Amino acid sequence: MAFDPLPPSFVGRALGCIRGGRAVFAGLDFAVAPGDALVLLGPNGSGKSSLLRVMAGLLRPTVGAVLWGETPAAEDAEAHAARTHYVGHHDAVKPVLSVAENLRFWARLHEPHLPTATRAVDGALDAFGLAHLRDVPGKMLSAGQKRRTNLARLLAAPSPLWLLDEPTTALDKASIKVLERVMADHRAAGGMVVLSTHQDVDLPGCRELHLDRFTPGGDEWEDEE
Numbered sequence: 001m002a003f004d005p006l007p008p009s010f011v012g013r014a015l016g017c018i019r020g021g022r023a024v025f026a027g028l029d030f031a032v033a034p035g036d037a038l039v040l041l042g043p044n045g046s047g048k049s050s051l052l053r054v055m056a057g058l059l060r061p062t063v064g065a066v067l068w069g070e071t072p073a074a075e076d077a078e079a080h081a082a083r084t085h086y087v088g089h090h091d092a093v094k095p096v097l098s099v100a101e102n103l104r105f106w107a108r109l110h111e112p113h114l115p116t117a118t119r120a121v122d123g124a125l126d127a128f129g130l131a132h133l134r135d136v137p138g139k140m141l142s143a144g145q146k147r148r149t150n151l152a153r154l155l156a157a158p159s160p161l162w163l164l165d166e167p168t169t170a171l172d173k174a175s176i177k178v179l180e181r182v183m184a185d186h187r188a189a190g191g192m193v194v195l196s197t198h199q200d201v202d203l204p205g206c207r208e209l210h211l212d213r214f215t216p217g218g219d220e221w222e223d224e225e
């Protein structure tokens, strides 16, 4: 199923970020069109997670703006959250809910129509090989199973913009292949993917953004967090 209408481009202009009193990046621009994938690369501490948090609206840039089409995302934080899936380092799996209940929780946040939400949850369980774990509580999952449950919400609650921070962490090879296929399908439908990684991930035609090229020269600035 394709996004109809297609989403506008997701754009960052002249972004700068200060954390812990240090300038992490400055003068950073990006643009992601429907169907695009952007891979954030760079050594530890170069700012990949910080940029993803800025893109998700979870961290305010020190300067610059993130735009959805022509509209600053910060103008309507709720709308930006609704169009965005941010999967960070910390798992968002609720320990006392089963895998299916976790996915249902996310699905219902996006989809009020119960049968549609249930179909999306079943599809997400199947796609990520979680169907046999559907009734297992989150607290009993392995690290890779938890990561797959986190990623399955991408399908349980469809949103055009996926922001994924090292999504292959803890995944076995077969699960990485599943994620690659799911991202390819999302892009074919007009969705967008931005991900950070230290591993090879197969994303045909993706563009790369090397964060270390935007690191200011050791300036010590005021922390504005």
Ligand SMILES: Nc1ncnc2c1ncn2[C@@H]1O[C@H](COP(=O)(O)OP(=O)(O)OP(=O)(O)O)[C@@H](O)[C@H]1O
Pocket: 019, 020, 022, 024, 042, 043, 044, 045, 046, 047, 048, 049, 050, 051, 211
């Ligand atoms: N909560 C925080 N408060 C203050 N500084 C932070 C915080 N989180 C990260 N930083 C700093 O911001 C800089 C960029 O960190 P970030 O996590 O964005 O890098 P990264 O490229 O994602 O690293 P990694 O590859 O290790 O995940 C680092 O200097 C880090 O120390």
